[in-house]
Amino acid sequence: MVRWEPGARERLQAAALELYAARGFEQTTAADVAESVGLTERTFFRYFADKREVLFDGQDRFRQAFLDGVAAAPAGASAFEVVAVAVLAASSFFPDERRSFARLRQAVIVANPGLQERELLKMAGLADAVAGALRARGTREPQATLAAETCMTAFGVAFRQWIAPPEERSLADIARDVLGELRALTGPDD
Amino acid sequence: MVRWEPGARERLQAAALELYAARGFEQTTAADVAESVGLTERTFFRYFADKREVLFDGQDRFRQAFLDGVAAAPAGASAFEVVAVAVLAASSFFPDERRSFARLRQAVIVANPGLQERELLKMAGLADAVAGALRARGTREPQATLAAETCMTAFGVAFRQWIAPPEERSLADIARDVLGELRALTGPDD
Numbered sequence: 519m520v521r522w523e524p525g526a527r528e529r530l531q532a533a534a535l536e537l538y539a540a541r542g543f544e545q546t547t548a549a550d551v552a553e554s555v556g557l558t559e560r561t562f563f564r565y566f567a568d569k570r571e572v573l574f575d576g577q578d579r580f581r582q583a584f585l586d587g588v589a590a591a592p593a594g595a596s597a598f599e600v601v602a603v604a605v606l607a608a609s610s611f612f613p614d615e616r617r618s619f620a621r622l623r624q625a626v627i628v629a630n631p632g633l634q635e636r637e638l639l640k641m642a643g644l645a646d647a648v649a650g651a652l653r654a655r656g657t658r659e660p661q662a663t664l665a666a667e668t669c670m671t672a673f674g675v676a677f678r679q680w681i682a683p684p685e686e687r688s689l690a691d692i693a694r695d696v697l698g699e700l701r702a703l704t705g706p707d708d
Numbered sequence: 709m710v711r712w713e714p715g716a717r718e719r720l721q722a723a724a725l726e727l728y729a730a731r732g733f734e735q736t737t738a739a740d741v742a743e744s745v746g747l748t749e750r751t752f753f754r755y756f757a758d759k760r761e762v763l764f765d766g767q768d769r770f771r772q773a774f775l776d777g778v779a780a781a782p783a784g785a786s787a788f789e790v791v792a793v794a795v796l797a798a799s800s801f802f803p804d805e806r807r808s809f810a811r812l813r814q815a816v817i818v819a820n821p822g823l824q825e826r827e828l829l830k831m832a833g834l835a836d837a838v839a840g841a842l843r844a845r846g847t848r849e850p851q852a853t854l855a856a857e858t859c860m861t862a863f864g865v866a867f868r869q870w871i872a873p874p875e876e877r878s879l880a881d882i883a884r885d886v887l888g889e890l891r892a893l894t895g896p897d898d
Contacts, residue, residue, distance in 0.1 A: 631829065634832075635825030635826060635828060635829045636825065638825065638828035638829060639824060639825045642824075642828055660886055661889060661893060663865050664865060664890050664893055667861040668858060668861060668890075671854060671857040672854070674857070675857075696850055699851060699854055700854050700894060703787060703788050703855055703894070704788050704890060704891045704893070704894045
């Protein structure tokens with residue numbers, strides 16, 4: 519019999535992050551995580567495929583935030599303008615109250631090459647999805663891929679700045695600056 | 709006693725790629741690879757840490773090609789001009805006679821998420837190295853990271869085009885075009 523545990527997903531996520539940060543990812547089992555919040559290992563696996571995936575939950579909604587951004591860009595926008603809208607749309611996925619969670623998660627990921635690889639694959643998958651959405655809008659290749667990957671670069675740079683103490687600006691504000699820097703990079707007066 | 713096997717490294721690499729492509733990476737052991745060219749598993753492990761690393765040999769020289777490019781760029785060059793030189797320098801690492809090997813390697817990697825992740829981590833490490841070299845030249849952040857990651861994007865797009873049949877242009881020629889497209893992407897007339 520499968521019982522629904524109210525808030526179990528969120529409790530497991532918070533507990534996992536705390537234990538991975540304190541003891542190390544390798545040293546923590548799914549059972550440890552479940553027990554620390556009074557749940558069973560079996561409940562853990564009802565929500566997450568393994569102890570790694572608990573760190574990558576919410577990926578579909580994050581991807582959708584990018585795609586919604588692409589869809590929201592005006593019809594005549596250039597590929598770069600479209601990705602700029604997508605980056606800002608995705609930024610709204612990380613309001614300031616998620617900053618400390620995001621910071622802790624990043625510390626756990628940076629400490630483990632296997633998790634870094636998983637994170638990079640996630641971002642590559644996002645870039646592919648954005649490139650596909652750009653092509654569907656009529657952007658040709660290689661512009662679609664260049665714009666999509668550049669979009670991920672801008673998002674990544676902004677995100678790492680957002681979680682770097684003592685940064686206090688919102689992710690969207692930082693992303694706007696980074697997009698400006700990216701524009702200046704290839705411009706004539708760089 | 710450690711015996712030196714002439715050409716063993718290259719024979720193991722070629723055999724590994726062939727077996728991974730034919731049977732699948734997961735289905736092939738280091739012993740299979742070694743035996744197929746009349747060597748022992750022990751010899752395999754004298755050259756490669758594991759059956760994955762045989763696909764990532766030559767990484768240090770590849771990284772050095774990028775860094776040599778950064779070093780070769782003229783003193784007053786913009787960050788984007790410096791990475792353009794680095795991308796072209798790295799392109800020379802893949803002369804046309806390596807195209808079929810590169811194509812086969814890519815097919816093996818694309819078929820296996822673990823290998824894709826390893827490849828992405830390699831490219832991320834390269835971007836970090838290039839960003840470091842740019843900072844050492846005086847480029848400030850976030851330009852250094854933006855330029856370095858954009859450099860990897862351009863290289864990756866050019867590389868995938870280079871190995872896509874029936875492409876016949878050299879990697880350097882394709883890279884030049886891609887760098888032009890990247891410049892146009894953020895330009896006023898995009």
